[in-house]
Structure formats: C-alpha cells, structure tokens
Amino acid sequence: MNIAQAERTAAELARLLQDDAFAAFAARAGDLHPYDAAVAYLSIAPEQSELRTAFLTHLDPITLTDVLEELDGEERREAFARIGALRAAAVMDRMDNDDLADFLGELSEEARAPYLAAMSDAEAEAVQQLMSYPPETAGRIMNNRYVWLPQHYTVEEAIAKIRAYSDLSESISYLYVIDGERRLLGVVSYRDLILASVEQRIADIMRTRVIHVEAVMDQEQVADLMRNYDFLAVPVVDDASRLVGIITVDDIIDVVMEEADEDIQKLSGSGKDIDFNTRAWTAAGRRLPWLVLLLFIGVLSGTIISGFEETLDRVVALAFFMPMIAGMTGNTGTQSLAVVVRGLIGSKLSGRQALRLVRRELGVGLIIGVTCGLLVTGIAYVWQGNIMLGVVVGVSLLLTLILGTIAGTTVPLLLDKLRVDPAVASGPLITTLNDMLSLLIYFGMASLFLDFLL
C-alpha cells in the first residue's frame, strides 16, 4: 500500500467504528495484511484514546493477535492495557513465543506476573524458557514455527507429518531431523523431499552438515552468520545440542535494522527507542542525560579558553577562528568514527588489521590536514592581513585534524577491544572531546607565538 491507500484504509476503518458498524469493521480489518492493519491502528492519533480502544476491541481474535505482533515496545504495552486481562491472555496463547518473550521481557517482574498467570500452563512455561536466555541472544529471537522429523521416518511419513502441521510449515524452508533425545542430526528441504522417492528414509536423504547456533549466541553474530552465508533459517540448539528453536531471516532483518539504529543512536547520541510516536516528555527524558553531560564538558572547554584569557584579550581575532577549528576537528572525528563503527559490523578486526586501519586514518588525517591547513592559512592572511595569525591557525588546524582523525578511529577500536559498551564513544562525546583538544592546541600555539601575533 502506498501512503494514500493507507490513509484511505485507515479513514474507512475509523468511520466504520464511529458508525458502530462493528461487523463490517472486523471483516474489513481481517482482510488486511497484519502490517497494514497495524499501520491503520497507529494512524489514529494517541489522543483519540477511545477510538484506539474500540479498534482493538472489535478486531477478531486472530487479527488482534497479528496486529499486536506487529507493534513495538511502548505501543504494544499500551495496546495490551487497552484490551483487558482476559482478552490479553487469549492473545498471548496465540502469539509467537519470540514476540511474547520480547513483550514480557520489557515488563517489570510484578507487571509480568498477572499475564503469565492468565496464560495456559504450557505457553507460560515455553515463554519463561525463552526469557531465561539473556536479551539480544539467539534464544530470545528464535521461534517455534518449525517442523522436526525423527531420523527413522520415511519420506512418506514425513509428508504426512507436514500435512498435519501445514499451518506451521507455511513460512519455512527446512525440516530438521532429530534423534530420540531431540539432538539435531540433519536437515532436509522440501525440495529434497520432492526429489526423493516416498519409501526412502529421512536419515538417508538428510544433509548432516547443519550449520546451527547456540541459544546463548549474540544476536548480532547470528545476523552476521545468516547475512554472510545467505541462510533463510538457522536452527538453534541448547547446551546439550538439543534443538530448541529456529531463527528465520525475517527476524534477522529486524536485528540488522536494530543494530543500524543503535549505531546511529551512538553517533548522534539521540537516545534509545525514539520514533515518530514517542511522546515529547519521554523523548526529552531520554535525550537529556547526554545533553547535560555534554553541557558540563562544554563548560569545561570554556575553562580552557578562560585559561588563555590574556592571550585572547590581546588578540581578539583569535576568537574568529575558534568555531571553525573546533567544528572541523569534531567533523573529521565523526567521519572516522562512522567509518569504524559501520566497518565493525559483521567483521571483527584482528590486531594487524586494526593497526592497518589506524595507519590509513593517520594518512587521511595528514592529507586532509595539509589541504585544509594551507587553505585556511591563506584565508586568515587575506582576511586579517597577518601572516603569523594565518600560520598559527593553519598549523593548529593541521594538528587538530590529525588528532581528530586518530581519536575518532582509536577510541571506538579500543572500546571494542576492551569490550566496553561502544556507546561511550558516541558522536557527540567524540565531538566535544575533540573540541577541547582543539582549543588547547589552538590557544597553546597562539600563546607560544603571541609576540609575533601582535
């Protein structure tokens, strides 16, 4: 659907609700792809709280489950609150385990308890099993939409099982073969079954070289694996090699998007989980901690300048080049940071490669520094008619650009090596630290050559 179609559909659904034509509403919404139904729901302004509640209340149970699976975070929590405990339990029994674990995992222990109590025992246990894996691991994003086959089955028996579980087998490409202890032995594709004759044994046609992941593997590594090897699905095993779930490529696309969003948050310091539907207070609350920290760092930069008050007082023109030098250093640092942060996705660097990269960026810093330094020396001389001022500005810029490039490269590499959360190297922090460094160098140089500047 394009945006005009989506708006028309949303308006139509809202009108049906306002006219109390609930049966027509449920039929129309049930015909939509779950994603489109979710888009229609979200297009109701949050202020129209009653309309949102009516929307969810009058969906049929299956569509309601599908729509709730499409929602994220805050919106999903809010939607669950709207539908009431009884309907919520019914929805949860139907939901994919990974979406459910995702939702429950975001709640506090107390908020979670009533939901778990209302669910059927088997479902509740399965979900708690999933939630026992750490966040952002394979165990948390795997699902149970797969069909397994005992190794002693014939192709005919396998096909009978697929028939019986045909709703499960809709969206998947592989069948997993296990032994009596549920240990993963091999994999068979639908195509293998088609090409085999009906009396052949599964054990004879299965491929035994199955690439699998452990449930505790980091989701980013799983994404790298599936992306690099072009897999559609990968089986997940527990520490006893038992098959516990599969991860499908559509969940991986979401992981890839999440990781990219995280990188952008790091680079822009824009705070976690802010999208178009986040309220102003929430968004501001998430962005403020960084800004306050950066405010203090900014004041610290100020104290550097105040340390050179005398120099500045004697050559006020020095202030004219401050924003340029600080800005340029910040910008080159962010450029280097972006190259490193993106490059680290999907490829861990060996020590030798890291060294090669730092050398490369040093080269980049030199080339950029010499070019911009010469340029600004000329500009400063023409503008202020003072060749020494030009030289001080140009040489300072050269030095700060080299330092900025190196800082933008080594800081994230070091943090990655030390396994410290690289969010610490976020763009604004690098920018602000580079600001301070550049002011120190600039005013240091100026004070050194103060006699020639006057």
Added chain:
Amino acid sequence: MNIAQAERTAAELARLLQDDAFAAFAARAGDLHPYDAAVAYLSIAPEQSELRTAFLTHLDPITLTDVLEELDGEERREAFARIGALRAAAVMDRMDNDDLADFLGELSEEARAPYLAAMSDAEAEAVQQLMSYPPETAGRIMNNRYVWLPQHYTVEEAIAKIRAYSDLSESISYLYVIDGERRLLGVVSYRDLILASVEQRIADIMRTRVIHVEAVMDQEQVADLMRNYDFLAVPVVDDASRLVGIITVDDIIDVVMEEADEDIQKLSGSGKDIDFNTRAWTAAGRRLPWLVLLLFIGVLSGTIISGFEETLDRVVALAFFMPMIAGMTGNTGTQSLAVVVRGLIGSKLSGRQALRLVRRELGVGLIIGVTCGLLVTGIAYVWQGNIMLGVVVGVSLLLTLILGTIAGTTVPLLLDKLRVDPAVASGPLITTLNDMLSLLIYFGMASLFLDFLL
C-alpha cells in the same frame, strides 16, 4: 568461522600458494564457503599484489566466480583486472546477472565494452537488459535464479522440471506460474506441491493473489515491502506484466544495510563507500569536498563573531561559553536529525503526521531548552559572579536549543517533501549551520544587554 579460525585459514592458504602447492590450495579453497574464501583473499595485504593475483589465478573456475560475487566495488574491479580478459569472460558467463550488472554498471562505457564482447551473446544480452533499468531499482537487484511453470503443467510435470533445474531451485522457496506470454499468473510453493497429488493441475493449486513489484520500483520500497510483509522472495514484472526476475530476501538484507550506511554517511558526512580496505588517498579524496565546504562555513561563523568584535572585546568572558552553546545546539540538531532520518525509513509521513512530529520536537526542544538553560544560568552565575551574564547565556541556550531541534527536524522533512537529495541535510551541515545561528543569537543577546554585563 570466528576471527581466529579465519586468520588460520587465510595463513594456511597463503602458505600453500607460497609453497607452489596449487592443487592443494585449490582443493582447500574450494571446500570453503564462498564468503570465507573471499575473507581469506581480502586478508592478504593489498601490497602483496603477487600473492593476491596467485590466489585468484589458482582457484577453480566455480570457486573463483563465487569469490568474485562476494567482493564489492573497488576490490571486485581490481580482482577482475588481476585475472585477465579470458578468465574474466568465463567467470562472467557463470556469474549471477544482478552481481554482474552491478559490476559492469560501475564501469565507464569504454571499460565495459571489452567485457561484454568477451561474454557469450545470450549472457551479454541478459545483462544489458538488467542494466537498462535505473540504478537502485528492483530491476537492478533482481536475479534469474527461479523456476517458472506453465499453467497447464501437472504437479508431476512440475516436479520433473524442478529435478531438471535442481541447481537453480536450491535456494528458493516459490515457483512462479506463467502463461504463454510469460505473464505472471500465480505462485506455488514446494509445500503446495508436496501436499497436492501428482495428477493435479498447477493452475488448480496455485495461489493467484501474488504480490509482485515492477522492475522500475525503487529498491528501498521493495525492501520496505519485503520487510513489512515478511516475504522470502518477490517476483518482478516488466511494464507488460511479464515475469523478468525475482528478488530474494538475502539481497534485501544488503539493501537494508546499504540504506543504513547511507543514513550514517549523511549524518556523519563521511563520504561514500569508505570501508576498511579503502586507500588513504581515496578516502581523503571522498571526505575532503564536505570538509572544505564546512571550512568555508566555519570561516563565515568567524565573520559573525568579528561583527561582534566590540562586544567581545568588552566582555571577554562571553568567549568562554561559545563552544558550549555552539556544541549543544549542534548536538540537539543532530539528535533530531537522526530521529527523523531513521524514522523516514519504511514509513512515508503524511502532512498531518509531519506536523505532529514537528510539534513533538518543538516540545522536546522546549523541555531540553528550559532544563539546560536554567542549569547553565546557575553555572555561569557561580563561575563568573555576574547574574546578567548567567541570564544571557541561559536564555541564549534556551533559544538556540529550540531552534536547533526545529532545524534538525524540519530541514530533512522539507528536503524529503521536495524530493531533494536528503544528503544535503547531512549532520555536519546541520551542525555547522546551527553553530552560526547560535552565535548570532548569543552575541545578539549579549550586545542587546551589553550595558548590564559590564
């Protein structure tokens, strides 16, 4: 493979080459997944040019093709140059059309001609057909690894065809049904074939509601479609509704990564296509144009300060808060920009939603501005012992933070609306423009209240 394994494999392969054990090398490399073989190739330093050439020269033709498909841009062009025209032609006849079109599309008309001449006529024509679609459209990323079925086939005939094309059908999930004019009629999955009986007609078991895309559709839209609807593959049709290719989800992951990289490049102004293997000169060349532009804008900021030289001369302490005000404004602007740029992925905004977003960000700017403004008023008063200086700094910060948030939100939205390349709204540019705005406001305020500051 983890990084240690990959390094060991690369070292092992290099040793085999250096020992002239070419048969052992080819056997070992042929056993690897193409991605791992490509990683081993890239781990040879570019300076070891002969070793790189030997690596490619001694691969068997199939592995060589696979490895070249895994490489990107510059590395692939270089690799093709290493293997010579004859082998290149053999590789190209084997390569997937989308990878080939991608490679040839990056060459100049003249550089492309000899490659096309050396290829078989049928292949050359197929690739030129692909290249006739604009870059970044469905037509450019589609491939021909699919099996089509005439509608009059029985299930038995279909299975016979799949057997015949079993290497093509390895990695795919759907079979496409076409009429005599190659027009797309429906789709059948392997699972449908398994569940049907052998004498049934394909036309009777196919699903006719096939979601497809036009070859000229933007690749980003295709990615949104596949991501939102969780498709594994989507058929591509030309303007006469004829089936011309399919797009598979693994290509879409690459599109999603590319789009994320583009966003990060925009936000950091770090230049296109710079990765860990780009040479320093190339990387510097790509990053310089932005930096030089920003240099001039930085000098412009300087002229703003010089316009307030008198004010600054009388209250030097004003300079102490310059980096903080400029930095904070730049940072909030970048935060807003990041939220908008990421949010625009996969969801086009209606006018009403855009307005809601701008109102939200205005709210965020107000909350952040008041908090930080009050904070810095206190700090400035305590530090400099001048309440009016505190008020000027605090109110300036409040105003610039609101402006910064609004600029970071509206500029990308407007550019998106006007269909101007949003790269123009790149992070450094917003940052630098916000710098200028903030300096104007800050020194404007200070000059206005100059008498109270002394």
